[in-house]
Amino acid sequence: MTTTDQPLVHAVNVHKAFHGTDVLKGIDMDVAAGEVVTLLGPSGSGKTTFLRCINQLETIDGGRIWVDGDLMGYAEKGGRLHTLNDKKIAAQRREIGMVFQRFNLFPHMTATENVMEAPVQVKGESKSDARKRAGELLERVGMSDRSHAYPAQLSGGQQQRVAIARALAMQPKLMLFDEPTSALDPELVGEVLNVMRELANDGMTMIVVTHEMSFAREVADRVVFMDGGVVVEQGDPRQVISNPQHARTKSFLQRMQ
Ligand code: ADP
Numbered sequence: 001m002t003t004t005d006q007p008l009v010h011a012v013n014v015h016k017a018f019h020g021t022d023v024l025k026g027i028d029m030d031v032a033a034g035e036v037v038t039l040l041g042p043s044g045s046g047k048t049t050f051l052r053c054i055n056q057l058e059t060i061d062g063g064r065i066w067v068d069g070d071l072m073g074y075a076e077k078g079g080r081l082h083t084l085n086d087k088k089i090a091a092q093r094r095e096i097g098m099v100f101q102r103f104n105l106f107p108h109m110t111a112t113e114n115v116m117e118a119p120v121q122v123k124g125e126s127k128s129d130a131r132k133r134a135g136e137l138l139e140r141v142g143m144s145d146r147s148h149a150y151p152a153q154l155s156g157g158q159q160q161r162v163a164i165a166r167a168l169a170m171q172p173k174l175m176l177f178d179e180p181t182s183a184l185d186p187e188l189v190g191e192v193l194n195v196m197r198e199l200a201n202d203g204m205t206m207i208v209v210t211h212e213m214s215f216a217r218e219v220a221d222r223v224v225f226m227d228g229g230v231v232v233e234q235g236d237p238r239q240v241i242s243n244p245q246h247a248r249t250k251s252f253l254q255r256m257q
Contacts, residue, residue: 008033008068008174008205009054015062016049023049025229026063031174031207036200038216038237039209041226042252047209050226051176054207055096056089067095068173094122097167101179103159105151111138111162112147115169123170130169137165141195157188161195168199175199177208193219213256217241225249 007030016024023046031037039047052058054065056073065072072092074081084092105114115134119125125133138147141161151159160180167175177196181189193212197219200206210216216223217237224234227248233240244250 006069007031008035009207010066011050011054011063012065013063014050014053014060014065016046016053016058016060023229024053024060027226027229027231029224029231031205033205034203035222036204036206036208036220038220038223039207039226040211040216040223040252041232045226046229047226048178051098051178051207051209054174055098055176056093057098067092070095094118094170095173097170097172097175099160099163099167099175099177099180101182103151103156103163103183105159105162105166107151110148110150111143111154111165114151114162115166118166119169133169134165137168138162140168140198141165142191155188156184157191160184160192164192164195164199173205175204175206177206177210179209179211181210181212211256213241225252227252 009029009031011027011029014024014027015022027050041047049058053060054067059073070092073084073089075084106117109117112131112134115137116127116130119130119133120127135144135147138144141164143158143161143165146154146158154162181192184192189212193215196208196215200219208215208220220237222234223237223240225232225240233244233246233249240249241253244253
C-alpha cells in the first residue's frame with residue numbers, strides 16, 4: 001500500500017550517460033500518489049531518458065529510483081545491494097504503464113485483442129475476464145464502438161486511446177507518457193488529452209512529457225522544467241508557465257508560444 005507520506009516515485013541523484021556523454025546529471029524527483037507531473041524542456045534535455053530510467057528501459061549509472069517503496073533494479077540483502085535478474089525487473093516494469101509517441105499497437109490484433117494481450121499472456125488471466133475488462137477499458141477511452149477494428153483502420157488519435165487502454169489493462173500504479181500527442185495531426189490531439197485528463201481526475205499518478213502547454217497548465221499539479229540533464233525549475237504550473245524564474249525556462253517558454 002502507498003501511504004500518503006511516502007512518494008510513489010522517489011528518484012535520488014539519477015545519473016545516465018550514453019557513450020561517455022552525461023544526459024542525466026543528478027535528477028532528484030518525488031511524485032506523490034495521485035499527482036500529475038508534466039516534464040517540460042527543450043529537445044535533448046533528458047526527459048525521455050528519465051522516463052525510460054523509471055521504467056528500467058535504461059539502466060541508470062548512478063542514484064536510486066523507488067516506485068511505491070520498491071527499489072527499481074536492485075534488492076538489499078545482508079546490507080548490500082544486488083542487481084535484480086531480468087524476471088524481477090520485468091515484474092517491476094509491469095507495475096508501470098507507458099505510452100509512447102508512436103502507438104506501437106500489434107497490427108494483426110483488434111483493439112480488444114491488443115488490450116487483452118498482456119493480462120492473458122503475462123498475468124495469466126482467463127480470456128473471458130480479460131475480454132470483459134478490455135471492453136470496460138475501451139469504453140473508458142471512448143473506443144467501445146471500434147473494439148473490433150485493427151490498428152490500420154483507426155486514426156492516430158484512436159490508436160493512441162487504445163494504447164492507453166492497453167497500458168491500463170495491467171492495472172499500473174504509475175503511468176508514464178512520452179509525448180503522447182506529438183505524432184498526431186492537430187485535430188486529433190484533443191481527444192487523447194481528454195482521455196489523459198479523465199485519467200488524472202480519476203486519481204492516476206502520471207508523469208507526462210509533453211509540449212502541450214494547455215495540458216500542463218490545466219491538468220498538471222506540477223511542472224518540472226529540465227534542461228541539459230538537470231531540473232532547472234519546478235512548481236505550480238500557472239506560476240512556472242506565466243512567471244518563470246530562470247532565464248532558461250523563460251527562453252524555452254517564449255519559443256513555445
Ligand atoms: P528529450 O526527451 O528531452 O528530448 P532525450 O532523453 O531523448 O531528451 O535525449 C537526451 C540526450 O540523450 C540526447 O542528446 C540524445 O541524443 C541522447 N540519447 C538518448 N538516448 C540515447 C541512446 N540510446 N544512445 C545514445 N544517445 C542517446
